[in-house]
Amino acid sequence: MNRFLPRILLAPAVITLFLWMIVPLVMTIYFSLIRYNLMQPDQTGFAGLSNYEFFITDPSFATAVINTLLLLGSAIIVTVVGGVALALLIDDPFPGRGVVRLLLISPFFVMPPVNALMWKHMMMNPIYGVLAQVWQFFGAEPVDWLTDLPLFSVIVMVAWQWLPFATLIFITALQSMSREQLEAARMDGASYLQQLRYLVLPHLGRSIAVVVMIEMIFLLGVFAEIYTSTAGGPGDASTNVAFLIFKQALLNFDAGVASAGALFAVVLANIAAVFLIRMVGKNLD
Template sequence: MLQRLLLAPAVVTLFLWMIVPLVMTLYFSVVRYNLMQPGERDFIGLANIEFFVTDPDFGPAVFNTLLLLGSVIAITVVLGVLLALLVNEPFPGRGIVRVLLISPFFVMPTVNALLWKHMMMNPIYGVLAQVWQFFGAQPVDWLTDHPLFSVIVMVAWQWLPFACLIFITSLQSLDREQMEAARMDGANALQRFWYLVLPHLGRPIAVVIMIEMIFLMSVFAEIFTTTGGGPGNESTNVAFLIFKQALMNFDVGVASAGALFAVVLANIAAAFLIRLIGKNLDR
């Protein structure tokens, strides 16, 4: 009983910290609340949600969000496994290489976006433009011609160290005797990877996918700093669409409805992934 009383203040504080914003979002999603007319807060039910999902930008935003999620997760998992296998082998300077691999994860999203926008993808003085010119090709204006792909590259570059770190840690517990026995039995490198290494990485891969799925739903800084959701709506995701409704259109009600949609979408994805991970962990 005493333990519960001691825990009560922390639990109540955490509960209020989580529930108050959610309740306010629910309230704003069912009223007409525009910052240009702050005095009007009429109850309108599901009209805000209907307006949000019937917005012409809604379909492309959901598609871009799913494409961004799938692409970044695929890139980080595949390259993360390959880099982890490479760095796991002993070689001179391995510690320095590991630090360099992990470093991009600690770069703030806005700094990451500015770095890629000005240093790497600028069509005049960017590194990629210089490489293109070196080979006699015309530099590409990445943020204009391929906006969503550019955002995917930026986000994947930042999340790749996270996946790589998880996989490196997991490979440390791989049974070396089992690998050596498979080598002695004549299994080649590809067979050892497919039948021993990949099953061993099953749980870490599932964890990486779940964590990235949840966090990548709210990618915003890279889009805001580089493409602004454009050209048109080619790089607009659900998070940026909510921003446009809230601050560009001053419509708090519709933005709150969009936030609820994002919460529902994130929870559906999380529930699916938790079940998937649960099955994986039971094996």
């Protein structure tokens, strides 16, 4: 009896967690296999794989997948490289380091819609935005970022918000690094770049893997920044998979096709997770 007591005590939590995950998944699979358009309530019944075919053959599908991968890869590269650089910059003690760290971390606590609105109106507005004023100061023509470079603009918004998260993780990792190794390397004549390559970056390997994994999980579902700033446009220029599912669900009122798209997103996330788990596992060995 004592052997099974821990399992019995854990059973309610495990069952609740299982139902919390499996019930939405089963409902999504069910809706993806039936005709369920809110604008056509008379058309019902089993649809087979037609919802999946409709979603995959959508003219916006290929663009949405490419935009998702570009957004994901670009934001991760910017946050990892920038996070390592900022962490190294503020790792050594200096007056006001605590205030600087607080200011660097604060953007991560800004809500995504607020972040998008701030960049849309305060920074990227072609008339009164900060960037427009800088361009005019140097005698250049202001750029209409959200119209001319919509996907790049979204990448900037997302990377700006996630950069503090990466910086915080890397700062924490650097604090656990052996200072004796760095001092020994300096005494042996190692340059700063050699220390960075052979000591600092290997030490940050696990932290980089964790940052990449966490960011990839969340960035696959970026929606608020796109909806608030560009609405997926112009055309499909900034539409990702999450926003395409939204268009099918709430703009076209087709819950069946949207459910098929949601399952595609789940498959895409699991494929990415397989590579990430392998990468993290190698860094943890």
